[in-house]
Structures are given as structure tokens and as C-alpha cells.
Amino acid sequence: MNTVPQSDEQLRQEVSARYARTALQVLGTTETNTASCCGPSCCGPSEKAETPPPTEASSCCASTCCSSDVSQGNPITSHLYTQMELGEIPVAAALASLGCGNPTALAELIPGEKVLDLGSGGGIDVLLSAKRVGLTGFAYGLDMTDAMLALAERNRKEAGIENVQFLKGIIEAIPLPANSVDVVISNCVINLSADKGQVLREAYRVLTPGGRFAVSDIVVQGELPPILRRDMESWAGCVAGALEEETYRALLQKAGFVEIEIEITRRYSLDDIASSGASASVTALSPEERTSVDGRFISAFVRARKPETLR
Template identity: 55%
Template sequence: MNDSVKNAVRTKYAHLARQALSGSTCSCCSSPDFSCSAYTAAETAGLPAGLAQSSLGCGNPTALAGLRPGEVVLDLGSGAGLDVLLAAQRVGPEGKVYGLDMTDEMLELARRNQRASGISNVEFMKGEMENIPLPDNHIDVIMSNCVINLAADKAVVLKEAYRVLKPGGRLAISDMVWRREVPHWLREQVELWAGCVAGALTEAEYRRLLEEAGFTDVKLEVTHVFSEADLPVGHLSEETTEQLAPYAGSLVSAFVQARARGQV
């Protein structure tokens, strides 16, 4: 399942990146209208045209993370680079923001957007969330936008996040969350996993995995409830669509916060 999920996610996001590189807009983890509305015009002013419209997120973690000048930030699954560039403006030239992504096409797109923005306190890295290419105790804040749900082994991802955070460092992520248990058939559909649905944790699972990784002060705030009309599922068979319909209203996007133990 792990390899199947990873390959499906990589294939889908490479396709979306190629769309954006060719000038098309794209959205995966939410409807385009919802994804774009998470960012204000004032926030995205001065960034490359179309960057906000290519957002694949389900929220705006940079607006909620309380970033401060001079902080070192890591964005897990940085995609086209929108949240990285916004965070870089917030931490200022004395701070730094890393963007981590496993897809070559997304890294190409992000670096193109960085060059167009003129923002220099940014570094995009190729790698996987399960094996972050950074040393222990290096990061003040970890962000992510609708990406943790895509990982097959979320326990490993959250333990890696904890490893690279400084003592007292913060986790501030937007992600998809189920408000009820979902059946195994849904969990096992790779197409729904790549669409940010099947891999979403329940709130209880999220809290448990964060605490097992070492995090404390776990908080979860619902930011959007998905109706049947705006479930981010793309094109599905009629049978799958009918099976999924009873779970509309149970899938939400949420802002998840936690803190590494200790003092900065």
C-alpha cells in the first residue's frame, strides 16, 4: 500500500505541476474556488500571477502559524511554493524557509515561482516527509498544507517532523480530517487517497499520533466542512460516488497545531 500510494501521489502531482508549468491552473485537495479563497489579494500581491490559483491546499497555514521575523521554517510538501514564499516574507531576510517536495515537476515549478518573486531566503529541496534531509533540532516552525493526509505512514512523518524541530518548536498545518470513522473500502482506494480523502485521519487518530511522536499542546480547529457538492474527489465511477455520498459533511479541512516539548 505504501508504494502504491506514493506512486499515485507522485504521478498525480507531477501531472498537476506540468499543467501549471504550461500555464493552466490546477487544484487537487479542494475545489478551486475554496482553495483560492483561503488567500487574500493583499497576501499574494507581488507574487507570480496564477500562483494562488495553482494552490493545492485546503487552508492557509501561513496566516495562522504566527510566524515571527528570524524564524526558520519548513514546509512539508511545498508544491508550487505559495506557502513557502508567503512564509519567507513573514520571517524576513534574517529568517529562512525550506520547501520539501518529492516531485521533480513541482520543484521545477516552485523554483520558477521563486525566481519570478525575487525572494531569496528560500531553499527548495527534493526529499520525502518520511526522511527529511535536515539535521535534528534545526527548525522553529513546520508548516504543511493538505499533504500529511497523503502519506501512507503518518506516524513516521510526524516523528520525523518532531526530530527536526527545535525544543519548543511549533507544528502548524492545514489538513483534511474525518469527523467519523470511515470504512476499509474507502481507505483502500488509491484514487481517493491521492485525492486527499482516503488518507485523512480522524481527529482522534491525529491527536494520538502527534502525542506518540512527542508533541504536546495539540489543538485542532475546523476551517471548512465539505459538502457532497465540493468533495475533492475528481472524476469517480458512479458506484464509488454513490458509496461516498453518505460521508459528505464528515470530511473537513482543519488547522492542526502542536508543540515540541522543551524550551526554544
């Protein structure tokens, strides 16, 4: 079992390397994975009956659930987007999605808004956001991993979307000026940071007054056994770095946010946590620890707002 590095920079490098492997895997497999879907349940919530099925050229259904092992079977990263949403984007954007929710739905984006996605990966949420804000709006994606940025840019070109820019950088130091975006979204990335308070302060800084913070993230209700916190596989699987719910609220408030809400969208069993990459540390838990952890991990929509009048 690999342990979490003590240095923030070492942790960042380890996480980046793991996500780079996902991007490189997708870059090497997507060109042949564009045919035949295995059914609506593999892609996410089914659409209404009158919704036409995706075409072979646009559907990522087959690649997501049949042809790729990137996120197949992972209880945290699977079944997050509708067939309609997946049909709007290139296959590779869905294949590289390692999120735990659908922040583009949460954010209730409107035409003309500027959006920033923290930890944008293969670009799925950026591309969906760009479509929602329209040509009068704009979507930024921020990622620290070169391979993910290359994949995202390729996906942008394939989708023919122009109102998008992918930026290289870290979410603890966003390379945008203050008061520059209307909405900050993120999909199961803030939990990967070693300095979550700094991430939230940066999100607050770049938001315009009245701007919205709308992220999907893994949250834990209660304390975690130390062995889970130390496990690098558990951290990369979005478990070990998860904030306790009340700590998340407190950090948002300290950063200056108001109207803070945390809405549970999924609750995970211990078996789910083991399947997400924490099997070694879960096996090492005592019976008492297993009982204390079971059902305590949740996917959540985390909402907050930057005040209209700054303090």
C-alpha cells in the same frame, strides 16, 4: 475506479505522478494568464476597502479563477488566500496550490524564524513564509516531485526571494538535521502519506525545543466506508488518506508533541467530496453510507508544540 496501491512506494509514485501533471500543466499555461481579474470572490476572502487592487503583473486572481482549471471549482482547494497574499507571489505559485488551508496565517510567523513546509508544491506557502520571517529568517520547502520543485524554483526567482531553499525528498525522511527549524507547516499533504506517524516523528525531530507544528490538513470525524479508503482518486483528492480526528491527536502525542489543538475551518458535504475527485466512490456508496459520511470531512488547523525541555 483506480484503487490505492498496497505498497507505500507505489502509493508515493502514484501521488507524485499526479502532482507532476499539475506542475507541468501550470508550467505550460502561466505565461499567458496574467491579466484581468474576475472579482475579489474568486481569490479568497476580500481585503479591507482601502487595500489597493493587485496590479496586472502581480495578480494571480484571473489565473486562479478564470483561466486555469487546475483547482477551479474544487471546494477543498479554492478560496484559501486573500488578494493581498496572492498579490505578493508569482501567478504560477497560486495556480499550483492544491492545499486545503493557509498555514502561513496559522503559524503566526515572526521575523528571524526558520520555517519548513512539508510538501511545498509550487512554493506558495514557502514564499509567503519567507516574506513573513524576513531576511533574518529562512524558509525551506520539501517536495518529492521534480516538476513541482522546478516550478517552485522558477517562482522563487520570479519573486526575487533569496531566503528560501527547496529540497528534494520525502516527508517521511526530512533531509534536515535535528533541532534545525522553529516552525513546521504543511498544506493538505500529510494526509497523502501512507505512514503519517513517521511524518509526525520526523517533524518533531527537526523542530527546535519549543518549536511549533502548524499545518492545514483534511481530517475525518468518524470511520470511512472501505470503498472511499480504497479509491486512488479519493486519496489524491485528500479524502481517502485523511486521519480520524482522535487518531491524529494520538499520533501527535506519541511523537512527543504537547499543546495539541485541532480547529475546524471548513466542513464538507458529500457533494463537495465528490467534486474533489471522489465522485466514483461516492456514487457507489449505499444510502446509509452516504448519510454517515456527509459532513464528516473537515479542513482543520492542526497545532502542536515540541516541549521546551525534552523528555
